[in-house]
Structure formats: structure tokens, C-alpha cells
Amino acid sequence: MSTLREVLEKHVHDGPVPGAVGLVARDGRAEVLAVGGAGTDDGTPMARDSVFRIASLTKPVTAAAVMTLVEDGRIALDDPVAPWLPELAEPVVVRTPDAPADDVVPASRPITLSDLLTSRAGYGFPSDFSLPAVRLLFDELKQGSPQPRGVLPPDAWMDTLSRIPLLSQPGREWLYNTCSDILGVLVARVAGQPLPEFFAERIFAPLGMNDTGFAVPAEKLGRFTGLFRPGADGGVELVDAPAGQWSAMPDFPSGAGGLVSTADDLYAFARMLLGEGTLEGRRLLTPASVRQMTTDHLTPAQREASGLFTEGQGWGFGGSVDVDTTAPWNVPGRYGWVGGTGTTAHIVPATGTAAILLTQLEMTGPTPPLPMRDFWQYAADA
Template sequence: MNSLSDVLDSHVNSGSVPGVVSLVAHGAGREPEVAAVGSVDTAGGAPMARDTIFRIASATKPITAAALMMLVDDGRIGLHDPVARWLPELAAPRVVRTPGSPVDDVVPATAPITVFDLLTFRAGYGFPADFSLPAVRLLFEELAQGTPEPLHLTAPGTWMEKLSRIPLLHQPGEAWLYNTCSDIQGVLIARVAGRPLPEFLAERLFEPLGMTDTGFAVPTAKLDRFTSYYKRDGESGPGDGLDLVDAPDGQWSSPPSFPSGAGGLVSTADDLYAFARMLLAEGRAGGRALLSPESVARMTTDHLTPAQREASGLFTEGQGWGFGGSVDVVESAPWNVLGRYGWVGGTGTAAHLVPSTGAVTVLLSQVAMTGPTPPTLMRDFWRYAAEAGGAVR
């Protein structure tokens, strides 16, 4: 069997990515297997290292969900509370008559948006399979959803005001829609906590877990450990050229006006491993409870109906959805493991854990995904982990 480095090297040598850092943990009591191959950029820069910092994009989502569940554990907000108390912009949402209707053909929402709706991505805002729908186009045009340019986003108050003018695509609780609910969660956390999202995450999660390299910006002193970020200049596949999207001193070198709970964090393999280990220990870290076991169980349990899972297939390949991440409910391939929880990031990142085995897998690269389907690099990595002796099985 090839080593983890061999698997990753094959993708670096083909030119599909400049470099990769990965971590595979086979359960409690065993040291994780870590590999760092290639370089931080295409210009022959510094070699990848275990502590190299990456833009983790949507791998941010489980962290945001955990932070919101901390406030639930604190008793400051309830899972089934309407969010309008803290987000008055969403007090009277309107819904397009049909998903394809013009944005001015709307009806009132039949139920309030709740915290649970946000956590399960069923609030009515977000991306379906068809990005061309009028109400969905507004998310891109008005809110810059999915942009790799955080410094160009507006402040949370302005962002929420713009959101309030965009109709829901479905009634609250009706359908799973991707992405936007995590950004709304970030604003909700800040308003319930009474302080900015970055401060809350640092105090309640990053500092207790020793996630010293995780945040919404990279300090100047750490830019030498930060990767460049690329997209393919043609069809996806080995050997294609790569275009620079963001340099280390670019969009993540200063704190953003809007800290995106959907995809704004940078992090490292070991920081994400620390977060996963906290969840696996039923919310405990270093003898301290950060989350209740009940909240961890809710995060890592599928909450979708079969019809909602089927409709979300473009993004989740038939997986279910917990809070902030997918939950494997089928075992149809080496990368589908019953109960596996986690998510991927559009910048080429992935972080998962398996509550039943204590396994953790983290993969960090710096080339944008060309769509929601995980690229070959991720699939080869997950296949290796499955065959390596219990990492994801």
C-alpha cells in the first residue's frame, strides 16, 4: 500500500495542486499520521509544513454551528426560538410564490425562522441546484455570497439589511439550501453574545482548544506560513495551469468588515484536529466542557427528511445534514462512512470525524474546487484513510 505522502505526491507531481497538508487520526490513543508535500505557491516558494495556514472556506461551517450551540448551552437562546428577537430584519420574511418566480411575486412566510432552521439550513435562504433562479441570483449580486474577497464585503448590519430585501426561496423548514444560513448564524452569534463574532470564537473556542492559527485574518508575523490561493485556468484535471486568486498579503491579511461564518476562517491541520477531538470527547477539551454531549450529538446527527436529502444531492451526494456539516447516511463508496460528520471547503479543504470510531481526517490544499463534487485529490485521500486501517471505517 502506498504511503499518505505517496498519495499526495502524485497530485503535486501531476501539477493539479502546488502542495497539500493532510492528517489522518485512527482513533484515541494513536498518534495522527501527518504528511506535508509540495510548496505554498507555484513559484517554488517555501515547502508545505505541518503548521502551514490555509483558507478553509466552508470547513468554517461546523465551527460556526458549534459556537451557536454554546449559546444554546448557556441558555441565552433556544433551538426553537424565532430569530427575529435578535435579527429584526427577518421578522416578516417574504417567500417567492414558486422557486422560479420573479422576486416581486411573493407571499408571506407561514412560520417564523427559528434557530433550528438556521442550523439545519432550512430557513429558506441559500443555494439550490439551480443558481439561475431570480431569488438566488440576488444572493450573489447583493450579498456577494461565495466570494473569495472578504475585504470587499459590507458590515454585518448592512449585510442583514440587504438580506431582508431578498425573498426566501422556500417556506421556513421546507427545504435544505446551501451556505447562507451559516453567515446568518455568524451575525446571530454576535448579537446574542453582544460582541463581534471573531472575539466570541477566540474566547470560547480557539483559545481553550489551543487553535492559535485560526481566525478571520493572518497576522503579519505569520504571513510566511500562509499559502497562495489559485483557481484552474481551464478544464479541471491534472496538468492544467493555475491562476493566482489571492496572495498571502491579500484578502486575508486584514480583518474583514463581515466575518463570514460560512467560509471566512483560516486554519491549520492541527487546529482543525483540535476542534474535531473536542467534538469526539463529547464537547470536552483538557478536562473542560466547551459543549454539552447533547449539543455535540445534535450537531453530528442527520436532521433532513429523505426528500430533503434527495433534493440536496448536488452538494451532499445523498448525505444528510447535521448542524454545520454533512452526516453520511449511506455507505456506497470508500468516502461514505455511516455517521461520518464534517464538510469540505471550496478552496480545496476538508475536515471530517467519525463519532463511532474516533477517527479524524483533515486535508488542506490551495486550489479552488470547480464545483460541489469533491475532486479526485479528496477522494484519493479518503480512500487511503479508509484502507489505512480504521481512519474512516
């Protein structure tokens, strides 16, 4: 069996990944390793506390924030969201997926909180990004790769969303990404405070996630990594430097992909989900709420039609759930997700396992790249 060092160095020293931090833990004991460089001009080496753009690993955090409001009794899973999101009070749906965006019919029922948590509200990405209603998500809402400085503020963003039709009727189809951004706006409105403040107060401070947020303060920029994409001839190209997009608070704090974090902060979040982290003797979320988050809510037909799940996965709240062992690294019940910036974090509730891999090399599509697959295999075998 390979060691964690061998798994990481295979893709850093012998491959295109500039650097990586890997963490694999079971029963509260963590193995952590940093290899390579942070991808900065001064040649800073990668470190355990290096800060990364975690992209879609934001989604489980947003789902957890929603569940704190559910536990507070401020909103329920079956509640329509229109009282807080009046922009979605009268949604319309394109008549067929490939229809023009103005060829619409009324939605068959209101959008509920459960629809948003399971990404089945009717907004988001199918396998075909060229559909007219989907193109509007990219062109008008700037959905896709995180661009903190290029997105409208929440109220203007929601006003724009209100003029974009649903791609499918509420509850019918799993569609990626957009529902988590809507949830971020919903959390702020239900809580009556900006999303970064709510996350800091209800999630980050209680769990000791001191390096997680929607921007990197000046005193921490020395630990912030560069972001790269695969370039020509096996090399890499810089996408964003430490002093770039995440060096100031964005107008739109993205609940789908806006956070930065570290391996240890994400491990603190994972330990909370595993029931190992407590707050003065009580859990951040009840076991029942965690079970709801980490349980697959899709039908077999919805999993089959999703277009993005090809390796035995369903979807919980904010993350995927392994439902079979199609891939050798799948573990039934494994919950978590991947980030397009080259990040991945999962837990296995049955074994108390957490596995976190942070790199700075963007994914080129929905299929997880080889470094993630090798890391998952190592974690499954550990």
C-alpha cells in the first residue's frame, strides 16, 4: 500500500500540481502532510496552515448554516421560500429544456427549502450547458468558476434571477450549483444579517475555523496559495494570485463556492459532522440534522438523469453521498464534495473517517482528476 507522501508527491514532484495538503483521519487521529509549493512568486513552501480557495466545498457549510436555522425554528424544510425570497414567489418554467427562455409555463407548485437543499428547485446546471435557460445562469448571474469581484450584490442578483426561468418543475430534477447560491441569500434574509457575519458567528467561531471566510485578510495573505489551471505542454497557468480576487470581501458572498479555508478548519467541520466536535458540551447540529445532510435524497431516476454522477453517487444537503461501490474508492454512505479549484473533503460516518485534499490546480471538467482519485483510494484503504 502506498503512503500518503507517495500519493501526494506522485502528482506534485512528478506531475503538474504545484502543491498539496492532504489529511486523513479516523477516530480523531489525523495524518497530515504538506508537499510542494504554495505557487507564489517568492517560492513559499506549502504548509499545513496554507489557505486555499475551496470552491464547492462551500456547499456543505452553507447547508449546515441552513440547518442551524431549521433547528432554531425560524424556517422548516417544507416551507415555501417565497416569504423570504419574494423574487421566487411566481416562478415559471421553460416549456421544454431546449425552449427559448421566454417560452414558459407556470411552476406547478412553490419552491420549498427542501427543494433548494437537495438542488431540485429547478435552477442549476444539467449535463448540457448550452440550453438557453442555462446560458442565462452563466451570462447574467456569473455562475461557474468562482469570480468574487464579478458578481452582483445579493438583492440585485436575486432580481436578475427572478427573470430567469426554471429549467424543470420544482422537485423534479437535480441540477447543480445555483441552489446553493440561493440558499446563501436565504440564510442572510432569514437571519437578518449578512452571510459572512452569520457564518462567522454560527459556524466558524464555534468550531474554531479561524482561517475560513469569504476573503483573506492582509495579515494572512502570506499563507494564501496561488490558483492555477492546466496549461500547454503539461505546465500550469496562473489564474489568481494571493493579492487577487479573494483579498477583499466580495459584493456577493457565494454560498455555492466563495469560501477560503485550510485543511485543519475543514477537519473541524468534518469532526462536527462526525459527532466528535462539541460546543460547551452540545453539538452544533443535532444527529438528526446531520443524518438529513448526509443521506441521499435523490430517486434512482434523478441520479441517472443528473449527468454529473457516473460513479455511484446521490446527493444529500450540499454534498454527494456514495450509494454503491461502482468506483473502488466509494464507501457506502461517504458524504462530501469536490471543489473546482482542486479541492475535496469527505467523511464516512460509519467508520468515523475524514479525508481532505487541498490543491491549487483547477479541475477541467466534472470528472474528478487523477490526484483526487488516488487520494480517495488511499483514504479508503487506510
